[in-house]
Amino acid sequence: MEKIGITTTIPVEVIYAAGCIPVDLNNIFITAENPAALVEEAELAGYPRNICAWIKGIYTTVLANREIRRVIAVTQGDCSNTHALMETLHIQGIEIIPFAFPYDRDYDMLKLQIEKLMQVFGVDWEQVAEQKKRLDKVREKVWLLDEKTWRENSVSGFNNHLYQVMCSDFNGNPELFAQEVKAVLEKSTPLPAGDEIRLGYIGVPPIMTDLYEYLEKKGARVVFNEVQRQFTMPFATSDLVEQYRLYTYPYNIFWRLQDIAAEIEKRNLHGIIHYAQSFCYRHIQDLIIRKELKVPVLTLEGDRPVRLDARTKMRIDAFLDILR
Numbered sequence: 001m002e003k004i005g006i007t008t009t010i011p012v013e014v015i016y017a018a019g020c021i022p023v024d025l026n027n028i029f030i031t032a033e034n035p036a037a038l039v040e041e042a043e044l045a046g047y048p049r050n051i052c053a054w055i056k057g058i059y060t061t062v063l064a065n066r067e068i069r070r071v072i073a074v075t076q077g078d079c080s081n082t083h084a085l086m087e088t089l090h091i092q093g094i095e096i097i098p099f100a101f102p103y104d105r106d107y108d109m110l111k112l113q114i115e116k117l118m119q120v121f122g123v124d125w126e127q128v129a130e131q132k133k134r135l136d137k138v139r140e141k142v143w144l145l146d147e148k149t150w151r152e153n154s155v156s157g158f159n160n161h162l163y164q165v166m167c168s169d170f171n172g173n174p175e176l177f178a179q180e181v182k183a184v185l186e187k188s189t190p191l192p193a194g195d196e197i198r199l200g201y202i203g204v205p206p207i208m209t210d211l212y213e214y215l216e217k218k219g220a221r222v223v224f225n226e227v228q229r230q231f232t233m234p235f236a237t238s239d240l241v242e243q244y245r246l247y248t249y250p251y252n253i254f255w256r257l258q259d260i261a262a263e264i265e266k267r268n269l270h271g272i273i274h275y276a277q278s279f280c281y282r283h284i285q286d287l288i289i290r291k292e293l294k295v296p297v298l299t300l301e302g303d304r305p306v307r308l309d310a311r312t313k314m315r316i317d318a319f320l321d322i323l324r
């Protein structure tokens, strides 16, 4: 079965309908044995120092996995660096398939984009709908895992992050992935409500490797992972186009903020960690986030896939002290 690289969440139902395997390049980059070396390799190839490490990691990851010959590039709604990333992959012989989330969440435009993708993969709506049903069964298990995180404290913030983020591609095998989630659910034991600080994490997934671990060591718990949760498509709709219209990440910040504000309320969060990747245009949105959210916000910046540095740890400690 052909492996198709993806740089972010896209209507993955189309890839599964074609009998192909989606591979979220972010996930294989960050779980590689030495992700920092992959970033350096891209710099040696000529990528500038002041470009996001995720982009550089994805570039090297594609070249290191020669079985990936086609990559779906989200040209609108994800990353301002995607065009150049795809051009550098194109000259290395990788076929690029463009996909765009319309900025204004226009239903017809989104439907057209999905249909163009379906055309590339030679599938029809019936086949895609079948895959939606298949994947929704897996997603339901992950929704339960999320609920257990914030209602019962029985799933750690890291596991909440991990299993939700993997819903971008279901690890290439939805049924096997569902079994893994089931095992986590079976092991989860509700904990009595303690005096832990309840945090929300918003922004792209962290590049630092030990953020959740450090927060838990310091008596805080992440019970809301915004973008990761969005990857699970937590929407009750049987309409695939509507599902990707309700998905907040690729659209404007105000659409995301509505979701974040509702979850702050529902999950009784004491504060928010806004993660901004170095050299990412999304960093600019921090000023809107700080203005609009009604709970304290700590903005953290990360560059490379390494452990938290001393300065970041001190900033987290000070933030948690304020919340106590």
Ligand code: SF4
Binding pocket: 052, 053, 054, 055, 078, 079, 080, 081, 204, 277, 279, 280, 281, 282
């Ligand atoms: S963190 Fe920002 S710059 Fe980096 S890949 Fe994601 S959207 Fe692009």
